[in-house]
Amino acid sequence: MTVYAQILAGGKGTRMGNTAMPKQFLPLGKKPILIQTIEKFVLEERFKAILVVCPVDWLTHTQDLVHKYVTDQRVVVITGGAERNDTLMNGIKYIEENFGLQDDDAVVTHDAVRPFITKRIIDDNIKAVMKYPAVDTVVPAIDTIVRGKDDQVEEIPIRDYMYQGQTPQSFNIKHLKAAFNQLTDQQKAILSDSCKICLLAGEAVHVVRGELANIKITTPYDLKIARAIIETRVNI
Template identity: 70%
Template sequence: MIYAQILAGGKGTRMGNVPMPKQFLTLADKPILIHTIEKFVLESRFDAILVVCPADWLSHTQDLIKKYISDERVHVVTGGSERNETLMKGIEYIQENYGSHDDDIVVTHDAVRPFITQRIINDNIEAALKHAAVDTVVPAIDTIVQGTEGKIDDIPVRSTMYQGQTPQSFNIKTLVNSYNALTDAQKATLSDSCKICLLAGEEVTMVRGENYNFKITTPYDLRVASALVETRD
């Protein structure tokens, strides 16, 4: 079976003084989250589409989906305290409600990347059916500088550098086994879901993203997103 998991657990601290998490802010005429969900309901191969959100915003999320989305595949699930705990809460929901099969896959996506395309979704599904872990990336345009405490430690070769986006897609059994194999210390270092598989020794395959598949994180991002929506309209 094929599942989508939209991660809507962020608090939006970098968005500044706003009344709600960034995924619920309005973009054009509706919440950012709804723009994102709409892209996923267009893909008929998803058996279920999970929206994983903070417990305090569960009712609000359910109300938004009831207002804007008429697709019975969409379910709202309570997330965890951080990204990968939220991811695993979604996996637990899948296994409890749909069972577990060796070839099940999940396509995970940030709720605040509303400009994802059907091509990117399709490429993730096709790649995840063949590989245990998949990351969506774009080539780095600027030189990447690695440093600590205000000093440069290394400048990697730019041609081998990529910027990670989402979706990130997984064979569910491989993802769960990889996560369970990590130590608490390793789990504490996780800033990216694909790193779960890398630390467990699994290969991660790349698929091409798009520069406009960006994450709305700051007020500037929201202004750019609003301009992009107006241009497309």
């Protein structure tokens, strides 16, 4: 079994507000958020390659950052697509064209803006994807989840069965490709989560536990929290 990592850095960060660059390139401590994330994956020796998939307009900038901060030759920068799952499939295409594809090959995909991922979470994903075609990282929901539409509450599900999704999300690559190719264009257009590709195709998705600190830096408030975490760790 060959395992690859794919760090999804294709977002434009519109919810971060008026910034000079996408959120993954913003500073966090002494390094950009993206680099903080890449460094966690470089520590895992089982990855054959670590793909960083970025917006085409930021390709040179991303390559320059990786060259400046990262010495591991497994890290490769490529361009993503228009949407998250286009970006994911661009990475799969690169793997297939450059390394070939065997039946049990797997990919561990992660948001570039979740820099506090731990070795334990990565390890649990690798172990799980050896057994299951699709793996999602989740934490139990703390708040009550309310489902609604048009400013009306339609359902309040039982919280014991509710989780908040994180990343990594890990997949057997051939299963993921087959599932994606089964979807209609309409289904592909509304996908907001990669594990849903497998669910829509009838594949089971296994879960591993994430951690509350494995936050996604999406808004200015998230960035403040992340910087506070970094400062705390530096001062310990």
